[in-house]
Amino acid sequence: MSLINQCKELKKASLILEMANTNVKNDALESVCKSLIKNQDFILKENQKDIQNAKRKNIKESLIDRLALTEDRIQGMIDGIRRIIDLKDPIWQSNKVWTLENNLTISKMTVPLGIIGIIYESRPNVTVDAFGLALKSGNGILLRGSSSAICSNKALVKAIKEGLRNSKIPEGVIELIEDTDRNVVKEMIRLNDYIDLVIPRGGKGLIDFVVQNATVPTIETGVGNCHIFVDESANQKNALKIIENAKTQRPGVCNAIETVLIHKQIAKEILPNLYQLLKDRVELRGCEITQEIIPVVPATEQDWQEEYLDYILAIKVVENLEQAIAHISKYGTKHSEAIVTENYSNAKTFQRRIDAAAVYVNASTRFTDGGEFGFGAEMGISTQKMLPRGPMGLEELVTIKYTIQGNGQIRE
Template sequence: MSELLQKASKLKKASKQLGILSAEEKNTALLQMAEQIAKEKEWIIRENEKDIRTGKENGMSASLLDRLLLTSERIDQIVEGVRQVVALEDPIGEILEAWERPNGLHIQTVRVPLGVIGMVYEARPNVTVDAGSLCLKAGNAVLLRGSTSALHSNKALVGVMRKALAETAIPEDAVQLLEDTSRETASQMFRLNQYLDVLIPRGGAGLIQSVVQNATVPVLETGVGNCHIFIDQMAGKKMAIDIAVNAKLQRPSVCNAIETVLVHKEWPYVSELLNTLHEKGVELRGNEELAASYSFVNPASDEDWACEYLAPILAVKLIGDVYEAIDHIDQYGTKHSEAIITENAENVRLFFQSVDAAVLYHNASTRFTDGEQFGYGAEIGISTQKLHARGPMGLKAITTTKAIVQGTGQIRG
């Protein structure tokens, strides 16, 4: 039997045990997991360094290396993320609705685990723990399939997680890492309906589309982030510049960083905005008018408006009004996170009603599209689709429901 089938079979069995555990039992296990990760931090970092060295040798981009890197501070953040998940209310068993029919049947809708979740992701070892902790808290077993570039890091993290779980009520087999990262095995995983209840891809556009187009297992689709900020004519200078700088530079390599700024052509502080971004090391690519007016602004191609740079590169465009901003986002956006900076309440209303995205902002940075920032603890991904879940996905997004019907002998005539 292949590694995939062996581990999938163990997960299916473990999910049955996991699904009936109490919140206290799951929380105790997760705290043990957090403590073990903290205890073995230095070893995890040494294993991560192997992946970093290989990535550099293979010419991995700076943005991908940043995603791959585990530092002491980042592991502390991972551990804190697990503890935040522990602090969250357990969603399993929550009664969402209850009603009684005229025939005396009492019906409840109750929240239950999905079962076995397959996570497919790229060079983000933090996802290994985020996904693992969220899945376990929500009563789901999880099959983790990371990329070859993070294999040493993922093996170390999963090894530590399983070691911790071995002493708890959660079966250690509830977390499995698929170490075979070949395309053939991935394709088999995407069609493993008899073992997996859902797939969640998290990464670049190529990975996500590969899963969506080839899977027979249901997919909870996360999306790439070609995110925009529209600076309206009635936007304050300091607020607009501060938000644009934060949304681009606070961490350029993540999906909720902005890739395009749309600026009302009558906003009086365009020069200050562009000069600030340029001075902070951002490569600017603008429309004809901007490229002609500023020596440090390169002409933008049509591809620039659609690009998720994940780097300190920003497309900038002068536009006429909120309607043109909405049209541009409709054409090039990826339904992730979009922001408007303005004091014009009517334009905010139009923007919020017309822009199709998982998260919309008024006078705030798009960098808040994040499970922790939304109060969900760690997130399993940011959904840009419309069915089941949308936006940052926390615990409730990886559950489903069942109807419980209680009777006193009713039969249907």
């Protein structure tokens, strides 16, 4: 099916979806859960094709991990859909109703955006997350995954459509672009007559291309050059635990840290312990002061800018909180930043001064995630200054409509 025909199918199906009540949408989502369970072996088999292709291309292990599906990860997708089922329907809600002196009653109501296009790399779980959020919020979803995950995405969409066929929601509310030609992306992001919003989710190259070339309204999701600053007052045991988790739990994701900033007053004490903790798993790159304390690869200017998505960590010793904030302000990507400190004033200063979608005190940056925030899943993590910002759940996938009730009023 051509891209235009897919969009036409989405438009037609979305007219039915936008009028569906909560029970109908939830029943459809539960039917998809059952279909994912039923088709699990087929999905895993197709995913292995993508993994083998990635290995033949010598893709690094951290990125293969992003691509890989397991029984647990499929169950995680299903759990995410069921959490979405349990969430309040965001459509046709109003938090503001008022009556004018002329007795006109105005309501500010939430309504679906329409058709959402999402362009994403690797991570086939995004296929299911995006679908679940789109359906519950009354939106059609057009998916354009990467060629590296094409077999997985086709299998997942096939299972989703099978589930929808056993519901009252038409299967046309989800469409996958199977053509992996990059020119299709350029066509997609200019289909203003069919698509209401485009969300790019991936590396800097993809995001920049979409933002710079789209005529369809776009939400800028961000690259994750994330930092942890260890203040001089930090509980060092907690600091080491947080750094280890934020770097090694899943290094190939956007909320993993890439740089650690250490207050100079504790550098000689904490750096040897950090080295012992990570030296066998992570390549450490450090500034001149760090090099004097522990054996690391010399860091370059490029290291402070890099989103490694790998087992690599840059370390810089800073004079104070102000220098840490200045470093993050210069090199950060407005995604997720953290401070480890026992100083209340420093914690509040850091949270107020750092310009990022998520700012943590004494916790890992790995929590910047729709599921972890209680949203069920996420459509992406927006790092732009205009709303929405941060993990995009159901409440971020609606627009507003003003409904006005009168009894014959005319304007003089």
